[in-house]
Amino acid sequence: MHNKIKVCTLGLGYIGLPTSALIASHQIPVHGVDISQTVVDTINAGKIHIVEPDLDKTAANAVTSGFLKASTAPIAADTYLIVVPTPFKSGNHEPDISYIQAATEAILPLLKENDLYIIESTSPVGTTERMRDFIFSKRPELKGKIYIAYCPERVLPGNVIYELVHNDRVIGGIDEVSTKKAVAFYGQFVKGELHQTNARTAEMCKLTENSSRDVQIAFANELSLICDKAGIDVWELIRLANKHPRVNILQPGSGVGGHCIAVDPYFITAEFPMESQIIGKAREINNYKAFWCAQKIKNTIQEFELKHNRVPTVALMGLAFKPNIDDLRQSPAIYIAQKVLQEANDETYFIVEPNIDNHPYYKVTAVEEAVAKADIIAFLVAHNEFKQLVIGEDKIILDFCGVKKQ
Ligand SMILES: NC(=O)c1ccc[n+]([C@@H]2O[C@H](COP(=O)([O-])OP(=O)(O)OC[C@H]3O[C@@H](n4cnc5c(N)ncnc54)[C@H](O)[C@@H]3O)[C@@H](O)[C@H]2O)c1
Incomplete structure (x- = not known):
């Protein structure tokens, strides 16, 4: 049959x-x-x-x-x-x-x-x-x-x-x-x-699912910006807030990427710009978070230079759009690497992505080597390989994805 x-x-x-x-x-x-x-x-x-x-x-x-x-x-x-x-x-x-x-x-x-x-x-x-x-x-x-x-x-x-x-x-x-x-x-x-x-409902359902994820991540990312200014550890804050029986806040990161969550909400905002205020704002916040991370790395480099009178070495940890995959499409980590390296001398940077062997533009460095050689270590993606790393006290850590906290 x-x-x-x-x-x-x-x-x-x-x-x-x-x-x-x-x-x-x-x-x-x-x-x-x-x-x-x-x-x-x-x-x-x-x-x-x-x-x-x-x-x-x-x-x-x-x-x-x-x-x-x-x-x-x-x-x-x-x-x-x-x-x-x-x-x-x-x-x-x-x-x-x-x-x-x-x-x-x-x-x-x-x-x-x-x-x-x-x-x-x-x-x-x-x-x-x-x-x-x-x-x-x-x-x-x-x-x-x-x-x-x-x-x-x-x-x-x-x-x-x-x-x-x-x-x-x-x-x-x-x-x-x-x-x-x-x-x-x-x-x-x-x-x-x-x-x-x-x-129509089935079409909107797909867009809604990914927009919902985007909005929830934007809330966590917004909290991370507020907490940075307020001197509060956002990871501890979210862990405690989630002890409330009806609260379930997601984890912040270095932005939102990939070909679904970072894309599908625009299918709604393009057609319903006046009505989709939260959905549109979530996209802006999640894009801004990647820009903010790049600025934070640049500022930390400048502070280091002023303090030590030399250019620091920097490890950018992770290029994928989410943990434990090799997919770099629309990755906020790639955006951050591009922004940071724009004005940089490549010799002082180590790009780390344990899920790929090589990259057309960046020289990929092994995890241990980068961590050993870098003065500043910026975690952009919470890959499993980064979680158990033992890092010397003399290093400056920028943990944008809570790799050392979760
Ligand atoms: N990849 C995912 O995880 C995922 C998840 C849910 C929904 N989607 C959606 O599914 C759709 C397909 O996504 P994908 O990831 O499979 O894309 P893809 O790019 O991997 O594959 C699409 C294929 O279609 C072919 N193609 C293009 N025009 C064609 C045509 N006129 N006739 C025949 N083949 C043609 C391309 O050559 C390509 O091989 C997209 O709308 C995407 O948003 C993807």
């Missing part, structure tokens, strides 16, 4: 590839499409082009069993999954849905009665309805005859294979039959609960 359903996935990246491999592992034929020939060739060779635990085996099995094939062109299927990027338009924070539009355009001639079209890409509110209108403007005969839904992805990179199966999903159709059809589709391979709503 399942063998009769065919899926065509558009976009074979961090989300599209694991999703396609998972569906194929349920003996559902998947035709995966990517505009990158390299991506397509890699997958068809039974290999993967992204770092994700356990994905290599799942994808290789899916390809060798014949249930997953990659191509640069779509083919006729029963279900189409749109999992392409949704970046910003260049130069501002407005979401760019042209990739979704291009992927939709590519399958337009293939769509037929009873097909199911699902967008998984993180999207501004109204995108699914816009694509519905686009499809029906080009293929008016399909009006009321195909199913259209939105189902956002909320997996954690590094744990994608488990979370794809076990996370709850929010599924919103453009009408009730579309929602039901999409729920039946995900029910074949998702064990988490499938929550039904409409397309």
Whole structure:
């Protein structure tokens, strides 16, 4: 029965590839499409082009069993999954849905009665309805005859294979039959609960989840700025405040980065600028925190120079956007390193990132060597490797992420 359903996935990246491999592992034929020939060739060779635990085996099995094939062109299927990027338009924070539009355009001639079209890409509110209108403007005969839904992805990179199966999903159709059809589709391979709503709510739900995290981190970061001025240890303060049975403050850090929490709130502020005051302010605070950290390092260097009459050596500890990963995308630590090194003599700096071997711009130094040689040690990311370090009393420590406190 399942063998009769065919899926065509558009976009074979961090989300599209694991999703396609998972569906194929349920003996559902998947035709995966990517505009990158390299991506397509890699997958068809039974290999993967992204770092994700356990994905290599799942994808290789899916390809060798014949249930997953990659191509640069779509083919006729029963279900189409749109999992392409949704970046910003260049130069501002407005979401760019042209990739979704291009992927939709590519399958337009293939769509037929009873097909199911699902967008998984993180999207501004109204995108699914816009694509519905686009499809029906080009293929008016399909009006009321195909199913259209939105189902956002909320997996954690590094744990994608488990979370794809076990996370709850929010599924919103453009009408009730579309929602039901999409729920039946995900029910074949998702064990988490499938929550039904409409397309606009499902789109907003994804944006809300990441904005909620951003706002909560901004609160912690704001406290860290206040405490610095007030001479209070913010880590002790938060630990004590969290003893209240109904208070749960997150930990401050050197900013917020990555491709989700630091990005998705702008999908709301771009469209609802007047209404999204807290969401917008949280973005500003979290961006400002990285600027503030860079200033703090520069000021500490100047104070050192005045006191000791020599230029200090500085260790910048961590480049990733969060602890214990190698992902440097939109990392506040990278921003801080750039700001600090702008006016610097490189010889006096040690850049440390234990999760990468090398970097195109920075010479990466081993943890122990940097700590031994530096006068000033600035912790930008709370990597596990930094937690047990024994640091001499003569060193100046700037602990922006509580690596020595948590
Ligand atoms: N990575 C995550 O952790 C995560 C989590 C939740 C949601 N999302 C969302 O999922 C979507 C996809 O993210 P990703 O991380 O998989 O992106 P990605 O950049 O890893 O992969 C996207 C792939 O789509 C391909 N592509 C671009 N245009 C195409 C087209 N017209 N037809 C076919 N393929 C095309 C690209 O070549 C690329 O390989 C985004 O909207 C993202 O915000 C990502």
